[in-house]
Amino acid sequence: MKRLFAAIISLSVLAPAAKAQNDAAAAPQKAPIALTGGTIHTGTGQVIENGTLIFDKGKITYVGAATTSFPAGTETVSVVGKHVYPGLISPANQLGLVEIASVRATNDQQEVGDYTPNVRALIAYNTDSEVIPTVRGNGVLITQATPVGGVVSGMSSVMQLDGWNWEDAVLKKDDGVHLNWIGYFRRSFDGTGVSTVKNDKKDEQLHELDQLFNDAIAYAQSTPATVNMKLEAMKGLFDGSKNLYVSADYGKEIIEAVKFAKGKGVKKIVIIGGEESLLAADFLKENQVPVIVNTTHRLPNRTDDDTDLPYKLPYLLQKKGVLVGLGYIGLHWRTRNLPFLAGTVGGHGLTPEQALQLVTLNNARILGIDSYVGTLEKGKHATIVVSAGDLLDMRTAKVEKAYIQGKSVNLDDKQKKLYRTFSEKYGR
Structure with a gap:
């Protein structure tokens, strides 16, 4: 009798879950x-x-x-x-890696450690996410599942928003390694708001990052008897088979990050975020470094900037000769509004078809999938x-x-x- 009762309770719990699939x-x-x-x-x-x-x-x-x-x-x-x-193509977000941001058990976007290039967002991607259908309902059919956290977060993969599992959904696996550039300042959340504080560990962290890249270069140039998963994941940076995605916002830090990567022999570099990328536009063009601009629905960082500068940023960068993509970076469910970001950008310098290209052709070129989509x-x-x-x-x-x-x-x-x-x- 107890077993029958337990079975009935189990079915009553599972039934709503099955219905919600x-x-x-x-x-x-x-x-x-x-x-x-x-x-x-x-x-x-x-x-x-x-x-x-x-x-x-x-x-x-x-x-x-x-x-x-x-x-x-x-x-x-x-x-x-x-x-x-x-x-539409949505780059650099956690769609499929996060279900409910406030419920820790549904978050699979970050691993422990500051230097984890071997972490693969690919195998954490959840095709059963109930957020995914709400996003494709606005025309977003491809996403770049991207890990976060630490200095080197891991590898992203480009996923199609349909499939039984990640093997079905993947369009381009392990397309690049993600680096959060070590800046002079860091943003901190104290429970009441976001504040900007000085990064006192910058020199120490840069030394560790430099050592990691030096080790990766030596590893890529040798035939090691034992596979090192972290260094193996970085080999593609030096032969051009993987992008190095660098999250950086301030103009000086963008230039510093690109110079560091170029000095290490990285073939393909992409700036993610780039709030002040206009200040480094000539440098970015010269080095053929594209930018994936974060959400433009915001106020500018500087009080003396034009109020609508974020909306004009893609146009101004493109005018300077920089390849520009557009994303709702990091915000998994809000990426459903990606087409409307492009729409407002289209009202600030770009034609409607140029605005469309920000979230189709340009993003595809940056992610290296333009031969398919x-x-x-x-x-x-x-x-x-x-x-x-x-x-x-x-x-x-x-x-x-x-x-x-x-x-x-x-x-x-x-x-x-x-x-x-x-x-x-x-x-x-």
């Missing part, structure tokens, strides 16, 4: 699909009115003017009056968003269809389900 991952594309009659924003700057986009087996086979020449068995989908975009071109992945209105305008954006490598993605999510539940309850 996300819908199954999308099935592979079975037949060619043609999206016809819509306005196609290719991500290259080109806009095709009344265009047609055809994809088969997960790849785009045609994009261009309206056509009636379809492969046998093609499913035609009318998107007349709608807009077709490449899937970022634009709607023949041969690339059919990772596509269909919106009833302008995807970058929060007033009109309404994503109605999404495809990841040709797979039709379910756009339902927990928030929509709750809305339906309580609308029914209260008769609205």
Whole structure:
């Protein structure tokens, strides 16, 4: 009797959890699909009115003017009056690594230690996260799962927002190592707010970082009998197979970080955050270092800066010749608002198509995935968003269809389900 009672209790606990699970991952594309009659924003700057986009087996086979020449068995989908975009790409955030920020057991974004280049965000990525569907509902179909903490946080991986597990979802594994640059100041949270304090350990930390890179260089140039996981993870920095992502905001620190990495023979460097990157724009252009700008919905750091400087920053950097991407860095659930960041930037110097490129083609180039995604071109992945209105305008954006490598993605999510539940309850 006790066993039966225990079994009943267990089932009563598990039932709500099972009901709360996300819908199954999308099935592979079975037949060619043609999206016809819509306005196609290719991500290259080109806009095709009344265009047609055809994809088969997960790849785009045609994009261009309206056509009636379809492969046998093609499913035609009318998107007349709608807009077709490449899937948006969200870099440098913890989507899939954090579920509820205030619940420690659901956080898997950081490991113990200051120097952990061997930590892989890839294997911690949770495809069952209930946050993921809420993000792709706004057109974000690709994310860069990124570890945080310490000085060298670990390796990120580029993930598609659909799949049964991380093996299904991964687009580019271990794409780069993340370094939080050791600055003259550090930001501290004391429970009441954020304050900036002097970093008294800067010299000591720089010495440790210098030693780590020297060890990694020596390791990469030798054939060690025993594998060192930390140094093995850094080998790709010196042959160009991995990016070094450096989180730095102040102008002087950005220059210092790039000089350090260049001096160690790092081939590909990316600045993340870059609040004062405009002060180092000429240096960044000269060294061909791109910047992933953090959320622009903020006030400037300096009291004598223009109030709208954060909104204009991507335009001003691009005008200087710097490759610029845009992200909601670190904030996993807020990354759903990425298209609207691009939309407001588009009102401060950039054209709408240039603003779109910040979160499609430019981010793809920076992450090294532009041969697969970022634009709607023949041969690339059919990772596509269909919106009833302008995807970058929060007033009109309404994503109605999404495809990841040709797979039709379910756009339902927990928030929509709750809305339906309580609308029914209260008769609205």
